[in-house]
Every structure is written in C-alpha cells, then in structure tokens.
Amino acid sequence: MLEFIFFHETPHRLFVDWLKEKGLAPESSIEDETFQVALPEDLDDALYDEIEEKYETFMEMNEEILREENADEAGYHMAGIAVHLKDGNVSYADIDPKLLGRVMGAITAEEFAIIVDAIVTAVENPQDRTFCQRQRDKDTE
Numbered sequence: 001m002l003e004f005i006f007f008h009e010t011p012h013r014l015f016v017d018w019l020k021e022k023g024l025a026p027e028s029s030i031e032d033e034t035f036q037v038a039l040p041e042d043l044d045d046a047l048y049d050e051i052e053e054k055y056e057t058f059m060e061m062n063e064e065i066l067r068e069e070n071a072d073e074a075g076y077h078m079a080g081i082a083v084h085l086k087d088g089n090v091s092y093a094d095i096d097p098k099l100l101g102r103v104m105g106a107i108t109a110e111e112f113a114i115i116v117d118a119i120v121t122a123v124e125n126p127q128d129r130t131f132c133q134r135q136r137d138k139d140t141e
Contacts, residue, residue: 001027002043004055006035008065011058014109018054022047057113068097083116086124 006012012028012035019026019039027038043051060082068079079097082090103112127134
C-alpha cells in the first residue's frame with residue numbers, strides 16, 4: 001500500500017475528496033494526531049505522478065496551517081501560500097487570513113492553485129498582447 005500522512009484534518013480531507021473525484025477508493029485513518037491515507041500500489045505511472053504532485057500541494061497547505069496555528073499560539077494571526085517559480089524556487093506570499101478564508105470558502109484549494117499558477121506564469125512570462133489578440137494570431141497561422 002502507498003501511504004500518505006497529514007498532520008491536519010483539512011488538507012487530509014481535501015486530498016481524500018480529490019482522490020475520490022479521480023475514481024479511487026482511498027483508505028483513511030487517524031492515529032496519534034496524524035491523518036493517514038492509503039492507496040493500492042498498482043496505480044498507473046501517470047496517475048501516481050499526479051497523485052504525488054497533488055500530495056505535495058496539500059502538504060504545503062498542511063505546513064501553512066500548522067505554521068498559522070503555531071503563530072496564533074504566539075499571538076500572531078497570519079496566512080500565506082507557497083508560490084512555485086519556474087526556476088524551482090518557492091516564494092511565500094503573505095495574505096490576510098480573513099481574505100484567504102473568504103477565498104477558500106468560495107473555491108477549492110485546487111482552483112485557487114490554478115489561479116496562483118496562472119498569475120505566476122504571467123509575471124514570469126509577460127505578455128504585451130491580450131489573450132484575444134494572441135488567440136486570433138494563432139487562428140490565422
């Protein structure tokens with residue numbers, strides 16, 4: 001069995017839900033303040049790679065939540081997201097916790113990650129032409 005471990009319920013639940021959307025039947029358990037997910041090992045390589053990537057995303061969320069909870073204990077209240085840059089580096093963007101909470105109440109973590117990735121791509125690869133202009137150019141080629 002392939003095992004995935006989380007230390008917070010929210011990313012664990014989101015990961016399990018995502019796996020179910022993929023048509024998988026994950027086994028889930030809670031032991032000693034850890035949330036565990038198990039899958040059979042006989043997965044298609046492409047699906048396994050996708051699962052690993054999604055697990056990384058939810059583990060980053062797990063770390064952010066734990067960091068925020070620890071900061072709350074110290075009297076701080078903050079939130080942020082990990083932004084993956086094309087050179088392989090990670091940058092952390094600080095976000096007002098109430099604003100991030102409103103965003104996460106309206107869209108899924110996966111949808112939010114897609115938006116963030118699109119913004120990062122646009123910043124790292126600036127376009128001086130609108131999407132419509134670029135699309136029209138492709139259609140006339």
